[in-house]
Amino acid sequence: xxxxxxxxxxxxxxxxxxxxxxxxxxxxxxxxxxxxxxxxxxxxxxxxxxxxxxxxxxxxxxxxxxxxxxxxxxxxxxxxxxxxxxxxxxxxxxxxxxxxxxxxxxxxxxxxxxxxxxxxxxxxxxxxxxxxxxxxxxxxxxxxxxxxxxxxxxxxxxxxxxxxxxxxxxxxxxxxxxxxxxxxxxxxxxxxxxxxxxxxxxxxxxxxxxxxxxxxxxxxxxxxxxxxxxxxxxxxxxxxxxxxxxxxxxxxxxxxxxxxxxxxxxxxxxxxxxxxxxxxxxxxxxxxxxxxxxxxxxxxxxxxxxxxxxxxxxxxxxxxxxxxxxxxxxxxxxxxxxxxxxxxxxxxxxxxxxxxxxxxxxxxxxx
Amino acid sequence: xxxxxxxxxxxxxxxxxxxxxxxxxxxxxxxxxxxxxxxxxxxxxxxxxxxxxxxxxxxxxxxxxxxxxxxxxxxxxxxxxxxxxxxxxxxxxxxxxxxxxxxxxxxxxxxxxxxxxxxxxxxxxxxxxxxxxxxxxxxxxxxxxxxxxxxxxxxxxxxxxxxxxxxxxxxxxxxxxxxxxxxxxxxxxxxxxxxxxxxxxxxxxxxxxxxxxxxxxxxxxxxxxxxxxxxxxxxxxxxxxxxxxxxxxxxxxxxxxxxxxxxxxxxxxxxxxxxxxxxxxxxxxxxxxxxxxxxxxxxxxxxxxxxxxxxxxxxxxxxxxxxxxxxxxxxxxxxxxxxxxxxxxxxxxxxxxxxxxxxxxxxxxxxxxxxxxxxxxxxxxxxxxxxxxxxxxxxxxxxxxxxxxxxxxxxxxxxxxxxxxxxxxxxxxxxxxxxxxxxxxxxxxxxxxxxxxxxxxxxxxxxxxxxxxxxxxxxxxxxxxxxxxxxxxxxxxxxxxxxxxxxxxxxxxxxxxxxxxxxxxxxxxxxxxxxxxxxxxxxxxxxxxxxxxxxxxxxxxxxxxxxxxxxxxxxxxxxxxxxxxxxxxxxxxxxxxxxxxxxxxxxxxxxxx
Numbered sequence: 001x002x003x004x005x006x007x008x009x010x011x012x013x014x015x016x017x018x019x020x021x022x023x024x025x026x027x028x029x030x031x032x033x034x035x036x037x038x039x040x041x042x043x044x045x046x047x048x049x050x051x052x053x054x055x056x057x058x059x060x061x062x063x064x065x066x067x068x069x070x071x072x073x074x075x076x077x078x079x080x081x082x083x084x085x086x087x088x089x090x091x092x093x094x095x096x097x098x099x100x101x102x103x104x105x106x107x108x109x110x111x112x113x114x115x116x117x118x119x120x121x122x123x124x125x126x127x128x129x130x131x132x133x134x135x136x137x138x139x140x141x142x143x144x145x146x147x148x149x150x151x152x153x154x155x156x157x158x159x160x161x162x163x164x165x166x167x168x169x170x171x172x173x174x175x176x177x178x179x180x181x182x183x184x185x186x187x188x189x190x191x192x193x194x195x196x197x198x199x200x201x202x203x204x205x206x207x208x209x210x211x212x213x214x215x216x217x218x219x220x221x222x223x224x225x226x227x228x229x230x231x232x233x234x235x236x237x238x239x240x241x242x243x244x245x246x247x248x249x250x251x252x253x254x255x256x257x258x259x260x261x262x263x264x265x266x267x268x269x270x271x272x273x274x275x276x277x278x279x280x281x282x283x284x285x286x287x288x289x290x291x292x293x294x295x296x297x298x299x300x301x302x303x304x305x306x307x308x309x310x311x312x313x314x315x316x317x318x319x320x321x322x323x324x325x326x327x328x329x330x331x332x333x334x335x336x337x338x339x340x341x342x343x344x345x346x347x348x349x350x351x352x353x354x355x356x357x358x359x360x361x362x363x364x365x366x367x
Numbered sequence: 368x369x370x371x372x373x374x375x376x377x378x379x380x381x382x383x384x385x386x387x388x389x390x391x392x393x394x395x396x397x398x399x400x401x402x403x404x405x406x407x408x409x410x411x412x413x414x415x416x417x418x419x420x421x422x423x424x425x426x427x428x429x430x431x432x433x434x435x436x437x438x439x440x441x442x443x444x445x446x447x448x449x450x451x452x453x454x455x456x457x458x459x460x461x462x463x464x465x466x467x468x469x470x471x472x473x474x475x476x477x478x479x480x481x482x483x484x485x486x487x488x489x490x491x492x493x494x495x496x497x498x499x500x501x502x503x504x505x506x507x508x509x510x511x512x513x514x515x516x517x518x519x520x521x522x523x524x525x526x527x528x529x530x531x532x533x534x535x536x537x538x539x540x541x542x543x544x545x546x547x548x549x550x551x552x553x554x555x556x557x558x559x560x561x562x563x564x565x566x567x568x569x570x571x572x573x574x575x576x577x578x579x580x581x582x583x584x585x586x587x588x589x590x591x592x593x594x595x596x597x598x599x600x601x602x603x604x605x606x607x608x609x610x611x612x613x614x615x616x617x618x619x620x621x622x623x624x625x626x627x628x629x630x631x632x633x634x635x636x637x638x639x640x641x642x643x644x645x646x647x648x649x650x651x652x653x654x655x656x657x658x659x660x661x662x663x664x665x666x667x668x669x670x671x672x673x674x675x676x677x678x679x680x681x682x683x684x685x686x687x688x689x690x691x692x693x694x695x696x697x698x699x700x701x702x703x704x705x706x707x708x709x710x711x712x713x714x715x716x717x718x719x720x721x722x723x724x725x726x727x728x729x730x731x732x733x734x735x736x737x738x739x740x741x742x743x744x745x746x747x748x749x750x751x752x753x754x755x756x757x758x759x760x761x762x763x764x765x766x767x768x769x770x771x772x773x774x775x776x777x778x779x780x781x782x783x784x785x786x787x788x789x790x791x792x793x794x795x796x797x798x799x800x801x802x803x804x805x806x807x808x809x810x811x812x813x814x815x816x817x818x819x820x821x822x823x824x825x826x827x828x829x830x831x832x833x834x835x836x837x838x839x840x841x842x843x844x845x846x847x848x849x850x851x852x853x854x855x856x857x858x859x860x861x862x863x864x865x866x867x868x869x870x871x872x873x874x875x876x877x878x879x880x881x882x883x884x885x886x887x888x889x890x891x892x893x894x895x896x897x898x899x900x901x902x903x904x905x906x907x908x909x910x911x912x913x914x915x916x917x918x919x920x921x922x923x924x925x926x927x928x929x930x931x932x933x934x935x936x937x938x939x940x941x942x943x944x945x946x947x948x949x950x951x952x953x954x955x956x957x958x959x960x961x962x963x964x965x966x967x968x969x970x971x972x973x974x975x976x
Binding site: 048050051052053067079080098099100101127130131150151152153241242243244245273275289290310314315316317318332333334335336337338357358 | 828920
């Protein structure tokens with residue numbers, strides 16, 4: 001009998017255990033208050049697909065990070081899979097790929113005395129007529145957002161046209177598969193068709209008065225990056241990688257934005273697949289096999305490696321930016337740990353590294 | 368693009384009681400068992416989950432084992448893709464065997480535990496520790512056996528089990544069997560479906576696109592031709608459609624079909640000191656995945672497996688047994704992501720068991736595999752058992768185990784890596800068994816070193832390929848407790864508990880592997896009095912990291928959940944039951960951004976005719 005009671009005691013004790021266990025470990029608990037923003041940078045941390053853990057990191061002028069800036073500001077999560085960041089006048093646009101939303105922040109510089117304090121407010125969420133958005137460009141008081149639609153469907157890709165005052169989608173322009181990077185020049189919008197599940201090899205030209213496709217420029221396979229300077233469009237085509245079973249050569253193209261003619265072209269060697277492209281004064285910068293290369297816009301037959309970032313410990317280059325004579329390289333590491341931002345001077349010296357959040361892919365200069 | 372590739376990879380990698388004669392029998396749901404010398408397991412441990420506990424758990428193997436074993440589960444929302452971590456190992460390092468045949472997916476190497484309906488089986492056995500010598504590839508953390516029993520001498524028996532619950536979840540399970548002294552056949556049909564549109568606790572967000580339905584047909588038949596020959600036939604068909612719930616409201620709705628068939632013929636032969644079993648099996652394993660339900664595009668794969676397995680036992684003397692085995696497997700696969708590929712694996716096994724004294728047994732088993740793609744390691748297991756007293760028994764085991772690369776790893780178009788080596792593991796464990804009357808306690812400590820872990824990792828340019836990466840060491844403690852007690856002759860109480868303390872770390876970085884909690888506790892308590900039976904199942908899982916650097920920002924909090932059930936026996940053959948699942952309405956998830964339902968209810972009827 002005595003033993004029976006002991007047993008019952010064990011059971012009751014176990015029951016009581018259950019009341020002291022629940023551990024609601026939300027990130028809300030550790031989200032810091034929004035920092036004071038002056039000059040500096042935003043880093044978009046893509047997060048893991050399906051995990052809703054994209055975030056925005058603010059870096060002040062000394063690259064001191066404040067993480068989860070968007071959550072601190074709005075109280076909400078950014079969404080699923082951050083794709084790109086852009087700035088236009090007094091707005092910041094955050095393009096969220098997998099959750100198909102575009103978050104718009106408004107900012108105003110109130111220059112009082114010596115400080116350049118910037119106030120941010122959440123202005124709009126664009127979700128209607130957006131599906132798998134990638135990048136945004138601005139022209140004619142309109143925003144142009146490339147969208148893959150259903151990535152497995154090559155026939156439903158489009159560019160959404162946004163009214164920058166109301167943030168409503170005005171229209172959608174059907175385009176070829178895989179519209180990726182987009183930029184405006186000379187009243188026109190250029191869309192690089194990198195490809196979604198397939199592989200693209202064209203640039204579409206959109207007239208911003210009629211919002212229709214008025215031209216198509218043939219380039220190499222997988223146009224993954226574009227920049228413009230002095231009415232010239234520079235397009236980096238990465239080529240198809242070896243694992244596709246149909247490897248193609250990479251190329252760099254210089255295109256006249258009025259005539260759409262290819263004025264110069266560089267073919268890379270077999271097996272070389274450069275990525276990313278930035279311009280500064282009369283130079284172009286791209287990455288290839290763990291190095292940043294520099295070439296000149298007037299003649300890019302030769303290129304010089306200026307940064308050997310692989311030896312500095314960049315495991316998996318995930319983003320590339322050139323701001324204020326500094327090169328920013330984001331490292332996604334193994335994709336399931338905190339990323340890192342590497343900041344270089346243009347002479348190739350490593351200036352600083354900063355720990356970011358998951359999969360940092362874009363850097364935006366707030367200045 | 369690379370993100371979608373990762374997503375695709377991830378996706379690919381993808382009650383009541385029988386009318387009891389007397390309550391005490393029904394209460395004996397979990398027990399530790401020592402099999403007789405003839406069986407392959409002797410010096411290791413087993414946790415057996417039999418019919419009554421199967422009926423009281425939800426129909427998926429995930430729910431059954433999550434609440435009743437030390438195995439940790441990652442479940443992508445209720446009913447969605449679920450994978451185990453057994454003793455801190457990866458999803459592919461748990462072997463699932465159906466009537467002795469491995470059914471881990473050839474494409475992903477793992478079993479999606481939500482595609483196994485427990486209603487199709489008579490018992491489920493959990494065997495912790497490396498078992499590749501007997502169970503073949505993948506048995507590094509442990510093995511799960513799904514067993515069907517062939518009835519003999521039971522005449523007609525029929526069982527109907529109907530259940531209905533929240534979110535329009537229903538289950539219909541019918542099992543009929545007929546047997547006489549020489550021949551028996553048992554056929555089971557199980558259908559489960561749910562709208563699965565639960566609201567996430569606290570946030571109130573609805574689980575969109577999570578509906579599923581599945582059908583399982585099982586068969587077990589046997590005939591004893593004479594005293595020496597017995598023929599057995601086992602078959603199973605599983606057909607399922609699931610829509611995977613959306614991780615965010617604007618994601619494209621998708622759907623996933625599984626279709627598996629298994630058929631196994633077994634010829635058993637006994638003659639004096641000799642016994643043998645010759646098995647021939649054909650398995651098909653097929654999936655089709657539509658990333659967008661509204662579009663034709665899909666990816667798919669199909670692997671057929673042909674298997675021949677021969678095992679023989681020869682009793683050298685009254686207390687010495689020699690065993691030998693031969694396995695031949697042919698896999699033939701084709702799919703969207705790999706071209707037609709075939710592989711052959713052969714294995715020879717040899718074992719010796721000796722009951723040296725009445726209280727001391729040891730066994731040695733060796734296995735050598737052969738195949739055309741990579742060097743197969745030589746595997747072994749050495750086990751011993753010493754019974755010090757009626758109350759205390761000590762067991763010791765050491766083994767070398769392995770896991771072969773999957774079809775995806777080897778043959779994925781352009782990305783597969785034909786130079787992969789198998790993962791190998793060296794394990795050692797010590798178990799202390801205490802038993803007294805109807806109480807038993809098993810305390811086990813183990814250490815496992817896993818080399819050449821197979822992983823898909825990104826290259827510097829962001830291309831993901833499978834590679835043999837780092838080494839991992841796992842170690843920990845397991846405790847399994849079972850108590851059964853009758854009080855004042857009319858009240859019956861049964862208490863079972865499992866606890867696991869698990870360290871699983873990358874030997875280079877010393878960081879805990881993602882999705883491995885350090886603590887997991889389960890317990891269940893049932894109480895029977897006359898026609899009433901009440902039970903409570905409880906789980907408590909510790910915090911897990913989901914980044915490899917164990918960042919404090921990226922953890923999933925610990926959670927607890929409890930299920931409460933009440934049964935009433937209306938008639939001798941008819942029982943009605945009610946369950947409140949997640950009765951404390953806990954907000955929890957086991958995979959990031961995949962919340963599980965809050966409190967919900969189920970009602971069931973169990974009829975035996």
